Amino acid sequence: MQAEARTVERRPTPIAARVMAVVVVLVLAWHFLATYTWNASPNAIRQAIGNSTLTSYMIPMFGQSWSVFAPNPGSVNPSLDVRAIVERDGKSQTTDWYSLTDRSARNDVQLHPIPSRMYLNDFILANRYYASALAIPTDVRNEAGKTYGGPVWPSLLQRNMLTELKVDSSPTVSAFVDYERTVLGLASEVAVARWGSHVKQVQVRVLKTPVVPFAQRNQKVTPEVSYFVDGWRPVTRVPGVDTAVFDSMFKTGNRS
Amino acid sequence: MTALISTAWRWVVDRVRDGEHWLIDSQHARYGASVARIVYGLVVVLFVIANFARRQYLWGAASGWDRPIQPFSVWGFPFTFYSASDPAWLFTVKFLLLGVVGIALLVGWHTRIAAILTLYLYISLVSTNPVATDQTDNALRIILFYFVFADMSAHWSLDARRRRRRAAKGLRPLRVVPEWFSNILHNGAIIAVALQIFIIYVVAGLSKVKGSQWQDGTAVYYPLHLQSLTPWPWLSDLASSNSILVNVVTYFAVFIQLFFPFLLLARWTRVIALVGIVGMHVGIGILMGLPLFSMAMMAADGIFIRDATYARIERYVGTRAIPWLRRAWGRRRPTRPPERGAEPVDAGHEPANAAT
Structure with a gap:
């Protein structure tokens, strides 16, 4: 200098x-x-x-956090999965699970010297959604595993959770419902793009698969998967969203 | 006793004088600041290119799914330039605008305005999606903010060329503030960048020390097996297959960050610090697919290379490398004398202006 x-x-x-x-x-x-x-x-x-x-x-200008990969680096692969019930000719069929994160890894990270922010988006959403669910006590969290219908399902779910907690309001529950709405909106757009307009219900789950520990990396180990499985929800479209983008990314046969 | 006190006092006064002289009389790390400008411009341009195909899903007309978690954002007005409610074409235009100001920053065209606009647009964009933001955003935002107070246009910029042409015409440089004013701001900004870098590396190193996987030397194995951080899975497997290599890289990453500021104190250890930290960033950039983060950090590290070193590189490129390349390229065009000499103040190397 x-x-x-x-x-x-x-x-x-x-x-x-x-x-x-x-x-x-x-x-x-x-x-x-x-x-x-x-x-x-x-x-x-x-x-x-x-x-x-x-x-x-x-905050906000100088907000920072540099404890990256610390104290230990992240070692869990999240998977954000969606499936749907499709009704065609009076028959309803359940699709296979489809992993948004696998798609991102395959199409937006691998072989990309400069990956787009897709390396974060679905992965972080999966992690935060999972964390927001786990922040709720188990017996109350089970409420989310039930099937909900109707356009006002988020407020119904929130009310039922608050009733079980015997409180009037809870930031934990509100945060979970906000993530639930986010994930369901995204999952619904993906489901419709992928399986067509006959999709009646959608379901999401998050799987968390730990990386095989270093010491056991050469052994055949089946990692213990943690998961959060949400209940069935009605198709929850995102108002004003550009569906052509979802079609190009998620329609079967489109490989982008 | 009084002699001791007066000696101590004189020492303090001298040091304060040195400090004043350092801050007020000339600008430091002028090449480093210019290199930072080029790299940050490049980061922004590459960001726009890399994210172009996914722009609508991440921030644009197909990104409305993240509305329920939008209120968690700490950013608000005036950083609301981008919106999921914009029609796709309008979002595309706004998105490309970030690339345009990034190019202006890269080439140093109205540098300070370009830097401020780059900051504004970049912050506005990445704050739109709360689940697609990483440490690149913090590094670029904070460090480029400091650099806005520095003169990033001194070298290798269109602004510098314009000033040279003015000087060649015999015009006085446009100056609205006294020289000491811009000197103090520039040097203050360089100090800020340096201290920020120290905090980043030391905090990043210190926070790893207590981690069991950093202690047993296996930590780097784990991110190399995360789907989101493995653009080249075979390369990650290769890099983490040898346990000794994994140990060495893991410990190296901790120590180079932890000791970075102290290694800068002596010249020969400074070379180790800079080569080491660049090695770490190159590794992260290639193996983990985080080249833009690496570049955003290395841009700032560039201020620790002396201006004299940059000048020597510039001289070498101008007098040796470029003529050599010209000769190697073939003799289609007549060889012109080297365009740039040692000092950038070689006013009038442009034939049109040399006449005046």
């Missing part, structure tokens, strides 16, 4: 420059005290600054 060999004549430094230099140094000192504290574990400095002061300074 050496100065370029430019002609610098030593002139007396203007007082304004000195003042500005001090201000810049002070700003930097504060900014990096805040940045360091933000990145460190909760500590006395954070308390001294005040958690809300620190948050309002850092």
